[in-house]
Each structure stands twice: as structure tokens, then as C-alpha cells.
Amino acid sequence: MKQATFITGLSCVGFAVGLAAFIGSRLSEQAIALMAGAVFGMLVALPIGALIGWAVKGSRSIERNSVPPQSMVIMTQPQLPAASPYLATSVNSAWPNSYPVAASAPQVQPRKYTIGGEEIISHESVAVW
Numbered sequence: 584m585k586q587a588t589f590i591t592g593l594s595c596v597g598f599a600v601g602l603a604a605f606i607g608s609r610l611s612e613q614a615i616a617l618m619a620g621a622v623f624g625m626l627v628a629l630p631i632g633a634l635i636g637w638a639v640k641g642s643r644s645i646e647r648n649s650v651p652p653q654s655m656v657i658m659t660q661p662q663l664p665a666a667s668p669y670l671a672t673s674v675n676s677a678w679p680n681s682y683p684v685a686a687s688a689p690q691v692q693p694r695k696y697t698i699g700g701e702e703i704i705s706h707e708s709v710a711v712w
Contacts (some may be wrong), residue, residue: 607615 636684
């Protein structure tokens with residue numbers, strides 16, 4: 584079984600090398616240099632990133648152990664009294680003037696926009712298009 588895994592892995596590596604040689608023979612020198620730089624950059628960055636991650640993980644576990652656990656607070660919703668004379672009345676009857684009437688609302692003027700590089704056009708209601 585170990586030989587089958589070894590042979591399968593070796594054949595995959597051989598196929599990848601052969602495919603890379605086949606594709607690389609058709610690329611320009613600049614494209615090959617770019618791909619080689621990307622591959623070698625990743626090969627250098629992976630171990631360095633793993634070391635940094637390992638160092639950060641080690642320091643974070645010490646910090647987490649030193650923090651005391653916080654207590655949990657559960658707040659419940661306040662309950663209404665069982666019998667209240669206010670439950671039978673409407674909210675609006677208690678405050679009849681709490682909402683503005685549409686007729687007494689101030690008239691909102693339309694906004695005026697000017698786009699850079701565009702002619703300024705008057706947007707008044709008397710303007711004729």
C-alpha cells in the first residue's frame with residue numbers, strides 16, 4: 584500500500600514537471616521570469632508566515648488564559664400590571680396633537696443640483712422646458 588501511494592505521488596509530481604516544461608517552452612522569457620518570481624516568492628513567504636503565525640498563536644494563548652471569565656447578565660422584559668385603566672384607551676386619544684397634520688406641514692422646496700461641467704439651468708416652476 585505504501586508503494587502505491589509513493590508511485591501515485593511520484594507520477595503526479597512527474598506529470599506536473601512535464602506539464603510545466605511543456606507550457607514553459609511556449610512562453611516568453613518575461614512570462615517565465617514572472618512565474619518563477621511568483622513561485623519562489625510563495626516558497627519564501629510560506630515558512631516565514633508559518634513562523635509568525637506560530638509565534639502569535641503562542642503569545643495569544645497566554646493572554647487568553649490571564650483574562651478572568653466575565654459573568655453573564657440576563658435582563659428580562661418588564662411586565663405590565665394585570666389591570667390598568669389605560670389599556671382600554673387608544674394611544675392617540677391620550678395625545679391628540681402629537682402628530683402634525685398634513686395641511687399644516689411646511690412645503691418642502693426641491694433640491695437644486697449642479698453637476699460639474701454642466702450648464703446651470705434654473706429649476707424654478709415658471710421655467711419652460
